[in-house]
Amino acid sequence: MKRLFAWTALVSGCLFFLLPLIGMTEFSLKMRRGVYSFDAYVRVFEDPRFWETFSYSLTLAAATIIFGVLLVVPTAYWVRLKLPQARPIIEFITLLPLVIPAIVIVFGYIRLYNTSSILPLTGSALGTDILLTMGYATLALPYMYRAVDTGLRTIDVATLTEAAQSLGAGWFTILARIILPNVMTAVLSGAFLTLAIVIGEFTMAALLNRPAFGPFMQLLGANRAYEPPALAVIAFAITWGCMGLIQLVTRFSKHERAKA
Amino acid sequence: MPDAPPPVRIKRRLPLEWLGILPFVVFALMFLILPTMKIVIGAFQSPDGGFTFQNLIDLNTDSIRSAYIASIELSLITAILGCAVGFAMATAVVFGGLPKRVRGPLLTFSGVASNFAGVPLAFAFIATLGPAGLVTLWLKTEFGINLRAMGFNLLSFWGLVVTYLFFQIPLMILIIIPALDGLKREWREAAQVLGATGTQYWRMVALPILFPSLLGTFALLFANAFGAVATAFALTGPQLNIVPIKLFAQIRGDVLGNPNLGYALAFGMILITGLANVIYIVLRTRSERWLK
Numbered sequence: 001m002k003r004l005f006a007w008t009a010l011v012s013g014c015l016f017f018l019l020p021l022i023g024m025t026e027f028s029l030k031m032r033r034g035v036y037s038f039d040a041y042v043r044v045f046e047d048p049r050f051w052e053t054f055s056y057s058l059t060l061a062a063a064t065i066i067f068g069v070l071l072v073v074p075t076a077y078w079v080r081l082k083l084p085q086a087r088p089i090i091e092f093i094t095l096l097p098l099v100i101p102a103i104v105i106v107f108g109y110i111r112l113y114n115t116s117s118i119l120p121l122t123g124s125a126l127g128t129d130i131l132l133t134m135g136y137a138t139l140a141l142p143y144m145y146r147a148v149d150t151g152l153r154t155i156d157v158a159t160l161t162e163a164a165q166s167l168g169a170g171w172f173t174i175l176a177r178i179i180l181p182n183v184m185t186a187v188l189s190g191a192f193l194t195l196a197i198v199i200g201e202f203t204m205a206a207l208l209n210r211p212a213f214g215p216f217m218q219l220l221g222a223n224r225a226y227e228p229p230a231l232a233v234i235a236f237a238i239t240w241g242c243m244g245l246i247q248l249v250t251r252f253s254k255h256e257r258a259k260a
Numbered sequence: 261m262p263d264a265p266p267p268v269r270i271k272r273r274l275p276l277e278w279l280g281i282l283p284f285v286v287f288a289l290m291f292l293i294l295p296t297m298k299i300v301i302g303a304f305q306s307p308d309g310g311f312t313f314q315n316l317i318d319l320n321t322d323s324i325r326s327a328y329i330a331s332i333e334l335s336l337i338t339a340i341l342g343c344a345v346g347f348a349m350a351t352a353v354v355f356g357g358l359p360k361r362v363r364g365p366l367l368t369f370s371g372v373a374s375n376f377a378g379v380p381l382a383f384a385f386i387a388t389l390g391p392a393g394l395v396t397l398w399l400k401t402e403f404g405i406n407l408r409a410m411g412f413n414l415l416s417f418w419g420l421v422v423t424y425l426f427f428q429i430p431l432m433i434l435i436i437i438p439a440l441d442g443l444k445r446e447w448r449e450a451a452q453v454l455g456a457t458g459t460q461y462w463r464m465v466a467l468p469i470l471f472p473s474l475l476g477t478f479a480l481l482f483a484n485a486f487g488a489v490a491t492a493f494a495l496t497g498p499q500l501n502i503v504p505i506k507l508f509a510q511i512r513g514d515v516l517g518n519p520n521l522g523y524a525l526a527f528g529m530i531l532i533t534g535l536a537n538v539i540y541i542v543l544r545t546r547s548e549r550w551l552k
Binding site: 002005006007009013016017019020021022023024026027028071072074075078079082083086090093095098099100101103104105106107108109110111137138141193196197200201202203206207214217218221222225228231232235236239240242243244246247 | 348
């Protein structure tokens with residue numbers, strides 16, 4: 001009886017999740033009348049805007065990840081080592097992006113950094129790119145901080161620091177050669193999650209008018225029939241890839257630790 | 261989780277240690293706090309810069325009021341359904357006697373699906389439940405069921421509900437499985453020894469313990485749906501009257517004809533998601549005490 005209920009709940013749930021995935025895959029293959037074909041994918045890959053917007057978003061994701069790591073790792077390390085009393089405040093700030101909707105944050109950017117302000121970031125393409133990167137770093141902050149902080153919990157930060165200092169290491173060496181390698185798994189998890197968030201992001205990129213992958217998908221969705229589901233399949237594959245990589249690095253590191 | 265309490269310092273030193281988090285503080289101020297403050301202050305400013313409540317009062321028009329109501333309804337319904345279905349699936353996996361192999365893939369899939377929101381998700385549902393979608397056509401040809409004639413339209417409120425559930429349910433599963441794992445076997449055994457039935461155990465022991473995390477996750481799902489723009493925009497375009505879509509149109513082209521009204525609209529959003537999350541944070545700290 002209990003097992004019957006359990007199976008029913010699981011199977012009907014899975015059905016709900018599988019149908020849209022099957023639906024988009026099937027639809028994306030139907031471009032040629034009567035037979036299944038990859039025409040929609042060919043069309044997508046032949047579109048130069050696909051590659052332009054995709055590589056733009058990929059570049060921005062890379063910038064976001066680098067910036068995020070440089071910001072979060074030293075901060076989380078420092079808070080653990082020297083400022084445990086600042087911890088609640090910092091944690092509260094890192095959770096704020098889950099509270100304040102992205103559209104509100106970007107609305108604030110547009111009004112705060114417009115061309116007539118002290119810091120007219122939206123005035124130039126580069127400035128807007130920087131602003132968008134900062135926006136993405138903000139969106140990724142809750143996940144990145146949590147991942148790194150959990151990683152730091154598993155190592156003895158104070159002892160490692162003292163050991164490195166007594167061997168004459170400076171702060172940069174400690175962070176880059178002691179702390180970072182020790183929390184690499186956490187950093188990579190955060191990085192792949194950031195990639196999954198940034199690659200198809202729509203709201204911020206659209207409102208800042210940058211040629212990102214998200215707005216491109218939306219534009220194609222408004223004008224075409226068969227390419228959008230093909231894009232959805234591609235986007236799903238990317239998300240799946242990111243999550244798979246997170247699992248892979250986590251498992252790999254556990255393996256390493258078990259051997260050691 | 262707090263580490264050992266910081267030792268009481270007798271000698272006050274210059275707080276040089278705080279310099280270490282300066283970059284973070286500057287970043288948070290510039291790209292999170294100040295932009296939000298700008299919106300909040302703007303909501304209370306008249307066009308000439310003076311203090312006013314007029315913008316908030318002006319929100320009380322039919323169109324804006326119905327947008328807020330629709331948004332709150334959408335978020336409530338998807339949060340309730342997301343919690344209920346997610347909870348059912350999570351308990352099925354944790355306590356239902358299903359093979360252990362199911363659990364890992366379900367968690368992985370939930371991680372993927374909860375991040376598969378936005379534009380591509382809308383495409384997936386259009387290809388499935390849209391006018392020419394897989395399920396729509398299948399129901400029509402195989403069973404003669406015409407979804408459209410029955411009043412279901414994907415590009416509407418209920419279509420949005422179904423679509424949002426695709427990321428709401430997995431989020432619930434991801435958060436609630438650890439909480440279910442925290443229910444100790446001893447508690448169930450103790451209840452059984454005292455003669456409790458399965459229902460009594462759930463009603464009087466397990467659910468009260470889980471209640472804060474359930475309600476907390478509910479608040480998180482609520483805020484999650486309330487702030488979502490991309491899925492709704494890609495699904496229905498700029499027509500559907502919900503708050504995030506309205507704000508999107510306002511930022512793009514001042515459709516309300518008053519920039520400060522835009523601030524007020526955004527301030528309302530912060531207020532509602534903020535409230536939902538305050539509930540979440542308070543309840544989560546309460547539930548973590550039990551799950552240690």
